[in-house]
Amino acid sequence: xxxxxxxxxxxxxxxxxxxxxxxxxxxxxxxxxxxxxxxxxxxxxxxxxxxxxxxxxxxxxxxxxxxxxxxxxxxxxxxxxxxxxxxxxxxxxxxxxxxxxxxxxxxxxxxxxxxxxxxxxxxxxxxxxxxxxxxxxxxxxxxxxxxxxxxxxxxxxxxxxxxxxxxxxxxxxxxxxxxxxxxxxxxxxxxxxxxxxxxxxxxxxxxxxxxxxxxxxxxxxxxxxxxxxxxxxxxxxxxxxxxxxxxxxxxxxxxxx
Numbered sequence: 695x696x697x698x699x700x701x702x703x704x705x706x707x708x709x710x711x712x713x714x715x716x717x718x719x720x721x722x723x724x725x726x727x728x729x730x731x732x733x734x735x736x737x738x739x740x741x742x743x744x745x746x747x748x749x750x751x752x753x754x755x756x757x758x759x760x761x762x763x764x765x766x767x768x769x770x771x772x773x774x775x776x777x778x779x780x781x782x783x784x785x786x787x788x789x790x791x792x793x794x795x796x797x798x799x800x801x802x803x804x805x806x807x808x809x810x811x812x813x814x815x816x817x818x819x820x821x822x823x824x825x826x827x828x829x830x831x832x833x834x835x836x837x838x839x840x841x842x843x844x845x846x847x848x849x850x851x852x853x854x855x856x857x858x859x860x861x862x863x864x865x866x867x868x869x870x871x872x873x874x875x876x877x878x879x880x881x882x883x884x885x886x887x888x889x890x891x892x893x894x895x896x897x898x899x900x901x902x903x904x905x906x907x908x909x910x911x912x913x914x915x916x917x918x919x920x921x922x923x924x925x926x927x928x929x930x931x932x933x934x935x936x937x938x939x940x941x942x943x944x945x946x947x948x949x950x951x
Contacts, residue, residue, distance in 0.1 A: 771884030
């Protein structure tokens with residue numbers, strides 16, 4: 695999902711030791727799906743391959759670069775209708791482009807090495823989330839609402855894999871950590887690059903997990919936000935870095951199941 699927290703972190707480009715002082719629930723943040731994207735044509739002005747902002751050989755590490763000797767675990771962040779439906783206020787414009795890449799990686803990883811996450815609204819928002827949901831009242835739906843399910847294109851895979859559900863942008867915590875062991879490498883995919891992916895990546899990296907964000911398997915509020923978030927996560931190398939889908943498949947193929 696996307697929100698101002700992702701934009702702020704990417705724009706400010708914090709150093710690895712810097713403190714992220716952005717409040718996840720700031721009510722002036724853009725929507726988790728990036729309803730404030732640039733002009734309607736802005737996100738598709740680049741060539742079809744431009745969404746993968748890793749330039750060949752420039753930022754994408756070789757397979758296993760910086761990875762730890764444990765398993766590679768694919769974490770699929772918030773691939774849900776509320777972010778996929780073009781009519782949703784929280785839609786991520788390139789969701790449909792990331793979707794087949796996510797599916798192919800999940801199939802390669804298998805259920806035993808894949809974890810899905812879901813964002814859901816709290817039953818009763820508290821703290822800064824009160825103002826946030828005052829701006830987005832449509833999102834105050836039950837966690838079993840269709841909008842918060844895993845998208846149908848991935849539902850069969852999610853049915854066989856663990857699913858972590860949280861009311862926070864970042865998904866790193868005890869529930870996700872239970873599936874990503876010490877020494878594992880976390881391959882991160884999903885939406886939105888500039889919010890939930892970013893929040894999850896940096897928290898996991900801070901906990902000592904080797905995080906590799908698969909650029910082609912993510913979608914942001916727009917191309918610029920996607921690129922800024924990837925650049926921000928590259929600052930945390932070697933704890934976190936950005937790779938392409940080919941490298942991700944190589945990591946899955948060369949690490950224990």
